[in-house]
Amino acid sequence: DAGVTQSPTHLIKTRGQQVTLRCSPKSGHDTVSWYQQALGQGPQFIFQYYEEEERQRGNFPDRFSGHQFPNYSSELNVNALLLGDSALYLCASSYLGTSGDNEQFFGPGTRLTVL
């Protein structure tokens, strides 16, 4: 059983560009959350998708947007990249069952570098 997968592993962009990151949830999971982790910090919640809709959003600007597909996979899009967007972007999947979102399983992340 594959866990949460993310692509690409690494990405280098320049300021002002746009980027799309992808995530496939763990088998049986229907909810995908995205987090940004700066070096030496804990992950910060960006948003969560369930039933192809954004259910909750953290304190991130509209440059950050996402999508969830019918197969539960998800994309994170970031427009007009800034140097401060350089971070590890983590996808977490969960099943909205009895444990709710207490058991969120993380992928290996995509390391984005903005030059």
Add this chain to the structure above:
Amino acid sequence: QKEVEQDPGPLSVPEGAIVSLNCTYSNSAFQYFMWYRQYSRKGPELLMYTYSSGNKEDGRFTAQVDKSSKYISLFIRDSQPSDSATYLCAMRASGSARQLTFGSGTQLTVLP
């Protein structure tokens, strides 16, 4: 002030030692508490979660929650070099709030 405070360490202990990792929080709405382990350049791995005050044990790991003091701990018994990683506490409010709020992580090194 951050909602979740965690001592960043680094913490270095000899193999076999008991390790204590701690977080404090300020938001009374937090009801669910998790501990994640993150190896360098990897995603966080869920170790344990709990929702009630008291202790929960899983092998060499014990999670402790004191909601009255807004304080949580993770104890690692018989620590091994393979336990060397960054440990992140995370918490979530009940109800419709689904986001996890993380501490900044404690870097642990277990020396052989």
